[in-house]
Amino acid sequence: MNPNNHSLSLAVKDIHASKTFYEKLGFEPVEGTGPIENNWIIMKKGHSLIGLFQDMFEENIITFNPTDARSVYKDLKNKDVTFLMESDSIHEKKGPCHFCIEDPDGNQILFDQHND
Missing domain, CATH: 3.10.180.10 (2,3-Dihydroxybiphenyl 1,2-Dioxygenase, domain 1)
Incomplete structure (x- = not known):
């Protein structure tokens, strides 16, 4: 990332x-x-x-746009990070996908991959 x-x-x-x-x-x-x-x-x-x-969400969010969000997702999953949400496409091999976590203070962090 x-x-x-x-x-x-x-x-x-x-x-x-x-x-x-x-x-x-x-x-x-x-x-x-x-x-x-x-x-x-x-x-x-x-x-x-x-x-x-x-009118899209209530809190401010930091957004990362990795070229391979699926790898970041798998790495965080292996580290027992809790996910607030994840797109269905995160489990597919290609295409756009996204997921969201939060830090210990409740700040949301979105990982959003736009491309393959």
């Missing part, structure tokens, strides 16, 4: 106000740039990524 390939996923109350705020900080939309009415957008500044999500 490459720890440099991560983002913060923020639960926001008003997607339009949040987008405007992060644009003032120099972030630019890079994904989810269709109708913002879909209630999510990914913004980037340099190597920093912030996902803004309205």
Whole structure:
């Protein structure tokens, strides 16, 4: 897992106000740039990524995007890490998949693989 390939996923109350705020900080939309009415957008500044999500989850989440989430999943499973959720596709050989764990303080950590 490459720890440099991560983002913060923020639960926001008003997607339009949040987008405007992060644009003032120099972030630019890079994904989810269709109708913002879909209630999510990914913004980037340099190597920093912030996902803004309205009405999708209650807490802020750190998201890692490993190239092989299944290997990370198996490693954590072998270390008796508890999973909050996992996609059905995590048990398939290819394709997108994701799972979520939490640290001892209840902070959620999402591992989300977009590609094969």
